[in-house]
Amino acid sequence: MKKRLIGGLVAAAILIPTAAFAAPPLIEMLTRKPMTAEQVKVDEVGKATLEKLYSAFPETKSFEIIDASYLGDSTNSTDTKTIQQSIVLQEKGGTGKKVTLHTNGITGEIQDLTQENWEPKEKPLITLSDQQIKAKVNSLIDKMYGNLKEYEVAMEQMENPDQKTFMLNYTKKGSKTPFYQVFVQGNSISVGVVGGETTPSISKVEGYFSKNGKPDYFADDFLNDEKLFSLLKMSPTDLKQELAKGKSVVEVAASKNVSKQQVIDVIAKTQIEKQVQGEQNGATLSNRAKEQMMKEIEPKVVSVIEHKTETALKK
Known part of the structure; x- marks a missing residue:
């Protein structure tokens, strides 16, 4: 019996973190190749990513992998890893809660994740108060990445005429650049690890x-x-x-x-x-x-x- 391929051959993005206040992150288009659910579960990076998700949100163990792919070489060499791996999970039935994860194939770090439809349709995330939204985001980051006690957060509404959008920047105390950057719109939360520095470098300047x-x-x-x-x-x-x-x-x-x-x-x-x-x-x-x-x-x-x-x- 043939394995079912999840997703077709598409072009996908690598997000390369940029300095704070910079223009939109650098997005480079490379060829992405599909993976089966079975391949994800036995792959070293895929398995570790799922374990992190299941540990943070046990209910996702019952979710289906509806899409998966990797970015990089299609080599069988044991000392070569893919650049990035992406996994999309959703509640069985094709509707309801959904999670998308992009993992660095070299470091194993979950670079960014999107949580969709985790609030009731009658009261989507964007209709909550600023404090409630911040609490939801804090909980997501805390469960997936760790304690936020050393971070300060700045929240602002973006100028988006099509859809109400909030941006939250989480910066380590003593740093000038965000470590986590979050976008909230509709009924979704998208968290990106942009990796701000904890100590300013004497060899760097701002605003060239x-x-x-x-x-x-x-x-x-x-x-x-x-x-x-x-x-x-x-x-x-x-x-x-x-x-x-x-x-x-x-x-x-x-x-x-x-x-x-x-x-x-x-x-x-x-x-x-x-x-x-x-x-x-x-x-x-x-x-x-x-x-x-x-x-x-x-x-x-x-x-x-x-x-x-x-x-x-x-x-």
Whole structure:
């Protein structure tokens, strides 16, 4: 008897965490391949993910796996893991409570999860008070990731004309960037681990570019790169000062006899390393997977290093 494949061959996203206040997270499109429910249950990453979910919410043991897939190489090598694995579970019957989990195939960490329809249709999540919503989110994070005593939370309503949406940022005390970022809309909660730093780095600056006279943080996660500073032989403060003159990173690099491709390669490799961190556990990505990720991330890097701050014209 043939195993039933869950989900077709689709393009899916890897979320690479960005700095706080940055533009939307970097999303790279790679090929996602389907998995059967049976494959998920015997796979090392899939099994560990399900165990975490079942421990946090015992009732999900009776849920069906309605969709599953993995992102990465279709290799049988024992020392190569997939980049990301996704699992969707729902109450039997095809309606009701639903959970979607995306797990880092290298570290085994659940990068983000979405909980849908856990409140009655008559009183969906978004109709609750701010305090009630915050309590629901706190409970979800506490059960799936651990105690929140060391975190501070900021909640704000997003400007979304189509659907009422709240964003909650959970930041560790002493950190400037969120560790958990949550979106609440309709009857769903989506939690993402964006991994803020607990101690500010002396080698990083904020707002490399500016817009309308105000700091623009969209490029910070790309440019706060020790390897980039080493390549350009300059400090982050010096780089920011050069960019403030209306130059692009490419132009600054050229003045240092560094090619555009060298800059792209350095930044892209750092971004990939952030995504697949955890190779200290003995897992590695094949060269083919790395090359594919480099190719996909390059347009994003180029848009950053060719960007310029608009300088005011002197009268």
